[in-house]
Amino acid sequence: MKITVIGTGYVGLVTGTCFAETGNNVTCVDIDKRKVERLTAGEITIYEPGLEKIFLRNLKEERLRFTTDLAEAFDEAEIIFLALPTPPGEDGSADLKYVLGVARQLGAMFKPGQYKVVVDKSTVPVGTADRVEKTIIEGSGGKINTAERDEQSGVFDVVANPEFLREGVAVDDFMKPDRVIIGSASERANKLMGELYAPFVRQGNPVIYMDKRSAELTKYASNSFLATKISFMNEIARLCERLDADVDMVRRGMGSDGRIGKRFLFPGIGYGGSCFPKDVQALVKSAEEVQYDFKILKSVMEVNQGQKLHLVSKLKKYFGNDLKNKKIALWGLAFKPNTDDIREAPALAMIESLLKEGAQITAYDPEAMKNVKQLLGDKIAFSENQYDCLEAADALLIATEWNEFRTPDFLKIVSKMRQKVIFDGRNLFDVAAIRKLGFYYESIGRPVLNQ
Numbered sequence: 001m002k003i004t005v006i007g008t009g010y011v012g013l014v015t016g017t018c019f020a021e022t023g024n025n026v027t028c029v030d031i032d033k034r035k036v037e038r039l040t041a042g043e044i045t046i047y048e049p050g051l052e053k054i055f056l057r058n059l060k061e062e063r064l065r066f067t068t069d070l071a072e073a074f075d076e077a078e079i080i081f082l083a084l085p086t087p088p089g090e091d092g093s094a095d096l097k098y099v100l101g102v103a104r105q106l107g108a109m110f111k112p113g114q115y116k117v118v119v120d121k122s123t124v125p126v127g128t129a130d131r132v133e134k135t136i137i138e139g140s141g142g143k144i145n146t147a148e149r150d151e152q153s154g155v156f157d158v159v160a161n162p163e164f165l166r167e168g169v170a171v172d173d174f175m176k177p178d179r180v181i182i183g184s185a186s187e188r189a190n191k192l193m194g195e196l197y198a199p200f201v202r203q204g205n206p207v208i209y210m211d212k213r214s215a216e217l218t219k220y221a222s223n224s225f226l227a228t229k230i231s232f233m234n235e236i237a238r239l240c241e242r243l244d245a246d247v248d249m250v251r252r253g254m255g256s257d258g259r260i261g262k263r264f265l266f267p268g269i270g271y272g273g274s275c276f277p278k279d280v281q282a283l284v285k286s287a288e289e290v291q292y293d294f295k296i297l298k299s300v301m302e303v304n305q306g307q308k309l310h311l312v313s314k315l316k317k318y319f320g321n322d323l324k325n326k327k328i329a330l331w332g333l334a335f336k337p338n339t340d341d342i343r344e345a346p347a348l349a350m351i352e353s354l355l356k357e358g359a360q361i362t363a364y365d366p367e368a369m370k371n372v373k374q375l376l377g378d379k380i381a382f383s384e385n386q387y388d389c390l391e392a393a394d395a396l397l398i399a400t401e402w403n404e405f406r407t408p409d410f411l412k413i414v415s416k417m418r419q420k421v422i423f424d425g426r427n428l429f430d431v432a433a434i435r436k437l438g439f440y441y442e443s444i445g446r447p448v449l450n451q
């Protein structure tokens with residue numbers, strides 16, 4: 001099939017590359033000229049495990065190409081995916097200016113006799129697919145006859161097809177999705193979408209067809225539920241700290257219950273990233289618009305805000321509320337491992353707070369340092385590896401659970417640090433074992449030993 005993907009960020013690039021991998025001809029469009037040039041030259045623009053290899057293969061096979069020319073990419077496509085940003089607007093609701101702006105442009109491009117499926121892959125509030133449809137028709141300036149979308153006036157269908165990939169494992173998630181949601185009332189569009197996704201669900205995972213509005217809500221409901229699970233466990237962890245219980249034990253005990261499940265029960269320093277924070281906020285806002293007070297989600301957001309600075313509060317307490325000129329080593333900047341994405345990363349909130357207290361920070365992250373350097377310049381220092389940043393450090397803070405932090409060389413750590421103090425926001429180490437090594441060690445919701 002001939003596919004066009006508009007927006008070549010985390011979702012668009014993975015979507016385009018994976019559709020090319022199954023034999024489709026894919027054109028990816030972006031307004032960022034530099035990005036298009038780099039991608040065309042074979043330079044991958046995001047860090048995502050496994051992506052570069054299939055990206056280069058499909059580029060070479062000429063099944064994947066990049067352009068800034070929307071009109072040309074529109075003309076040849078049977079299915080057009082919108083993978084555009086939907087950032088929070090000033091009031092927290094999803095800002096649809098990118099999605100609707102492109103929809104208007106597409107409307108003007110329709111030619112008589114064409115049939116195209118326009119697919120919303122961005123995370124958008126309920127009713128957006130209908131708004132996209134309306135906007136395309138408006139954009140056509142009368143070319144598309146709404147009463148009878150016949151062959152002459154150009155026909156199209158809008159499909160809501162939310163994306164559930166997780167950054168860090170995006171290629172695997174896209175190639176073998178747990179489910180594909182297709183929201184549309186059009187048989188013609190459903191058939192095309194079903195054919196396109198068939199190679200991805202060969203193991204039998206479901207393609208679930210539903211109406212557009214339910215499809216749109218499914219995405220927000222899923223992300224909000226997961227965020228709720230995280231905030232719930234973070235509150236249990238806070239309680240463990242006060243009741244002298246171990247959240248690791250509680251988590252295992254809870255997770256063995258099939259109704260609860262083992263995944264997403266790990267406490268930490270709060271959720272971040274480009275999705276959970278904005279999607280939870282947008283769902284609260286959507287609920288408000290229909291006079292519904294989504295109380296649970298409001299608490300989820302509040303708990304998350306507090307949790308981002310929980311580790312810093314512990315650190316402050318340890319140093320008697322005086323962090324001035326304390327040398328802090330920070331392991332991890334990305335909002336989660338295996339990505340260079342720092343959007344809403346808890347590490348950034350921690351850095352801001354530590355800098356206000358007068359601390360000096362040297363950070364290390366395997367992939368995200370470039371993005372943080374761009375954002376913070378020389379406000380903090382960076383080191384080339386995880387050990388160099390420990391030089392004369394008064395404490396080590398761990399913000400991201402990269403694999404390479406899990407079993408470090410503790411002797412090397414000891415030889416570098418001024419004080420043997422670790423504050424671990426990801427519960428990476430065994431509390432008793434690290435105590436034996438003589439560290440003062442605090443994590444989240446687990447006993448503090450070595451007082």
Ligand SMILES: NC(=O)c1ccc[n+]([C@@H]2O[C@H](COP(=O)([O-])OP(=O)(O)OC[C@H]3O[C@@H](n4cnc5c(N)ncnc54)[C@H](O)[C@@H]3O)[C@@H](O)[C@H]2O)c1
Pocket residue numbers: 006007008009010011012029030031032035083084085086098101102121122123124163164165166167274275
């Ligand atoms: N990142 C994720 O893990 C993830 C997962 C599922 C869903 N989503 C949703 O997918 C959507 C896209 O997210 P993302 O993380 O890929 O965003 P992103 O910011 O990484 O990428 C968006 C891209 O769109 C481009 N763009 C903006 N305006 C454009 C225009 N008019 N024409 C062409 N290109 C344009 C930007 O230059 C950028 O390259 C959002 O709605 C997001 O909520 C994201």
